[in-house]
Amino acid sequence: MELKVSPSHPLEWLALLLNRVPMPLLHGQMFPILSKAVLTAADKGVFRYLSGDSRTLGEISEFCAFKPEPARQLLGVLVSLGYLVADKGKYGLSAMAEKWLRTGSGSDLSDLLIYNNRVVWKWMEQLENYLETGAGIAYHQHFEEPEWQLYQRAMLAVARSEVNEFAKRCPVPARAARMLDIGGAHGLHVTALRSKYTGLEADILDLPGAWSAHPEPESFNRMEGNILEVKLEDKRYDLVLMSSLAHHFSEAENRMIARKVAASLKPGGIYVINEFVHPARLDSDSGLVGTSSSLFFGLTSTSGTWTIAETQAWQAEAGLKPMKARRFRTVPGRVLMSAVRV
Numbered sequence: 376m377e378l379k380v381s382p383s384h385p386l387e388w389l390a391l392l393l394n395r396v397p398m399p400l401l402h403g404q405m406f407p408i409l410s411k412a413v414l415t416a417a418d419k420g421v422f423r424y425l426s427g428d429s430r431t432l433g434e435i436s437e438f439c440a441f442k443p444e445p446a447r448q449l450l451g452v453l454v455s456l457g458y459l460v461a462d463k464g465k466y467g468l469s470a471m472a473e474k475w476l477r478t479g480s481g482s483d484l485s486d487l488l489i490y491n492n493r494v495v496w497k498w499m500e501q502l503e504n505y506l507e508t509g510a511g512i513a514y515h516q517h518f519e520e521p522e523w524q525l526y527q528r529a530m531l532a533v534a535r536s537e538v539n540e541f542a543k544r545c546p547v548p549a550r551a552a553r554m555l556d557i558g559g560a561h562g563l564h565v566t567a568l569r570s571k572y573t574g575l576e577a578d579i580l581d582l583p584g585a586w587s588a589h590p591e592p593e594s595f596n597r598m599e600g601n602i603l604e605v606k607l608e609d610k611r612y613d614l615v616l617m618s619s620l621a622h623h624f625s626e627a628e629n630r631m632i633a634r635k636v637a638a639s640l641k642p643g644g645i646y647v648i649n650e651f652v653h654p655a656r657l658d659s660d661s662g663l664v665g666t667s668s669s670l671f672f673g674l675t676s677t678s679g680t681w682t683i684a685e686t687q688a689w690q691a692e693a694g695l696k697p698m699k700a701r702r703f704r705t706v707p708g709r710v711l712m713s714a715v716r717v
């Protein structure tokens with residue numbers, strides 16, 4: 376699966392092949408407003424308002440406090456992008472949006488879009504600074520309480536979009552008794568594994584700010600701390616998961632974490648790194664998800680995405696034996712990279 380401009384007619388395919396399509400016009404003029412339209416619609420409640428019922432332009436404008444003409448333009452974008460369908464003067468959610476944006480659908484990504492609109496969008500202004508100085512934003516060190524709340528809700532929404540495939544394909548040793556999830560405060564990955572592997576107890580380690588966004592007690596052991604600083608108990612775990620965190624750390628830090636994790640595993644225990652990966656080879660067919668995420672995590676954390684080979688090398692250097700990497704079928708660019716303590 377790829378993020379690409381795709382032809383809808385053989386002559387357009389030919390035009391693309393012959394380089395007659397002004398791609399920078401599409402990327403530079405249309406892509407930014409497309410993203411901002413989706414984020415703003417989510418933040419202003421368009422998808423929430425349409426969850427359950429189709430509405431007229433007037434009703435949507437009134438609910439969202441939009442002027443009718445700009446609202447009509449916004450809704451036009453959302454129809455063209457496949458989020459809404461327009462029928463007999465009313466707008467409703469498309470089948471795609473029913474699944475991914477309807478309030479209460481169980482896979483609603485609205486919280487990610489709201490976080491991106493309120494917190495992340497302004498970071499884009501700092502890309503030049505990142506390129507010139509090499510210093511990313513390091514947001515985990517600067518967030519105040521409101522940003523932590525938005526961030527954690529967003530991470531939970533993203534996790535919902537992958538958790539079914541994750542639980543099916545994450546390797547878990549037979550009779551696993553205890554696991555650690557590094558940076559898993561929202562608890563969804565652990566909850567999914569625990570419902571599949573009964574008797575699996577879990578520790579979850581996360582930063583104090585993350586826990587402040589999840590106040591209720593849960594059915595796992597909360598550990599407050601920084602993986603770069605905490606000491607893990609030797610041979611305590613059958614499974615250690617680190618999901619969407621390697622992209623916030625430098626190579627040296629990821630190596631150090633792998634050594635720490637390896638020592639904390641029982642023989643036969645597994646270290647799973649769940650990540651968006653950087654493509655192994657760079658060309659115009661290489662994964663746009665991986666390269667754009669790399670730049671994004673560079674900007675935000677002075678890190679980036681890593682290749683499967685780089686990730687497995689950290690695991691191997693820590694004395695673990697890498698298993699075959701498993702690519703998600705439903706999330707482009709996402710891979711489970713696991714290694715076992717022999």
Ligand SMILES: C[S@@+](CC[C@H](N)C(=O)[O-])C[C@H]1O[C@@H](n2cnc3c(N)ncnc32)[C@H](O)[C@@H]1O
Nearest residue numbers: 530534558559560581582585600601602618619
């Ligand atoms: C991108 S989110 C991923 C959340 C979750 N693991 C998932 O895949 O859905 C990164 C998580 O790691 C936590 N985190 C960031 N730096 C950390 C550190 N140094 N030690 C422990 N947790 C950290 C964040 O607070 C956040 O909860």
